[in-house]
Amino acid sequence: MDYYVILKVNRNASEDDLKKAYKRLAMIWHPDKNIVNKNEAEAKFKLISEAYDVLSDPQKRQIYDLYGEEALKSGQFPAPPQSSSSSSSSSSSRVYHQSRNPTPTSFSFNPRDADDIYAELFGSDGDDVGGGGGGRGGGRRDGFFRTSNGSAFGGVGKKAAAVENVLPCSLEDLYKGVKRKMKISRNVFDAFGKCHTVEEILIIELKRGWKKGTKITFPEKGNQEPGVIAADITFVIDEKPHTLYKRDGNDLILNQEITLLEALIGKTLAITTLDGRSLMIPLTDIVKPGAEVVIPNEGMPISKELGRKGNLRIKFDVKYPSRLTIEQKSDLRRVLGGIS
Numbered sequence: 001m002d003y004y005v006i007l008k009v010n011r012n013a014s015e016d017d018l019k020k021a022y023k024r025l026a027m028i029w030h031p032d033k034n035i036v037n038k039n040e041a042e043a044k045f046k047l048i049s050e051a052y053d054v055l056s057d058p059q060k061r062q063i064y065d066l067y068g069e070e071a072l073k074s075g076q077f078p079a080p081p082q083s084s085s086s087s088s089s090s091s092s093s094r095v096y097h098q099s100r101n102p103t104p105t106s107f108s109f110n111p112r113d114a115d116d117i118y119a120e121l122f123g124s125d126g127d128d129v130g131g132g133g134g135g136r137g138g139g140r141r142d143g144f145f146r147t148s149n150g151s152a153f154g155g156v157g158k159k160a161a162a163v164e165n166v167l168p169c170s171l172e173d174l175y176k177g178v179k180r181k182m183k184i185s186r187n188v189f190d191a192f193g194k195c196h197t198v199e200e201i202l203i204i205e206l207k208r209g210w211k212k213g214t215k216i217t218f219p220e221k222g223n224q225e226p227g228v229i230a231a232d233i234t235f236v237i238d239e240k241p242h243t244l245y246k247r248d249g250n251d252l253i254l255n256q257e258i259t260l261l262e263a264l265i266g267k268t269l270a271i272t273t274l275d276g277r278s279l280m281i282p283l284t285d286i287v288k289p290g291a292e293v294v295i296p297n298e299g300m301p302i303s304k305e306l307g308r309k310g311n312l313r314i315k316f317d318v319k320y321p322s323r324l325t326i327e328q329k330s331d332l333r334r335v336l337g338g339i340s
Helices: 003-007 015-029 038-055 058-067 069-074 114-123 171-176 260-265 326-336
Strands: 139-141 144-146 163-169 179-189 195-205 215-218 233-239 245-248 251-259 267-272 278-283 292-295 312-319
Touching (some): 260 312, 267 312
Parallel strands (some): 251 312
Antiparallel strands (some): 267 278
């Protein structure tokens, strides 16, 4: 990495130049100022802090200028030749020339924490928000962001109560497992105590076989208040009514009406499953009212047992004719008369 390019300074930058460059970039890329793109901001903020840490330290900067980043971090570099008498009088703007020549046995790369650097530079100004501050006017102490007069906002005080939302799901979704996108809008406070409304898309991954009452929690995605950690958002699974199936634990129940004739002579049922397959179920025995046929492994997936499902239970209701003609009664006596 080129630390000079990262900080946008030239190679002769003074300590004051480095501080100004760091502050300018930190104000842009601090994660608390980039709520929506927080991951990207955090990565860039760490990079800016690393560059400042190296270039603001005379010994680190000298090693980096002479041997590069890899040697700086590994501590593996050859001892430089002895300085000439002329080198001791070099320009004071080249800060790294003023320190001793490094040797592999005398140097170990110990990077400073990004938050500590931020706290040191911004806390010393009094009117800026920093972190820690060491008693120099403000910053981040005990997880709160504080102004120069000590008032707190944002940060990590007590946590707001969780917010629960019902998430209606079809049996098809809970059978197959799907991803749902939920757009939320919430209030957050930045490092200066200013409230912003941000929008975000939450991805809810419904697992196969999840049941009513299952909870999915997104930590700290609710609204935030000054001095209070943002609330968690919890989605609670609910099952939408289905036109054909009813769920009973891991089983699926299908109420099927058949005619008296079908109950007596048989029929092949064509049933469409929740994942779109077609099941052909032959009825070869006489079906009595209230009878139940169980089809193994055609119910809901069992979430903790890969490949296993509950049963499909088909409950029959035999539809009797509302009336019979004299001829029909006569035919029934003739056909069924000898059947016990």
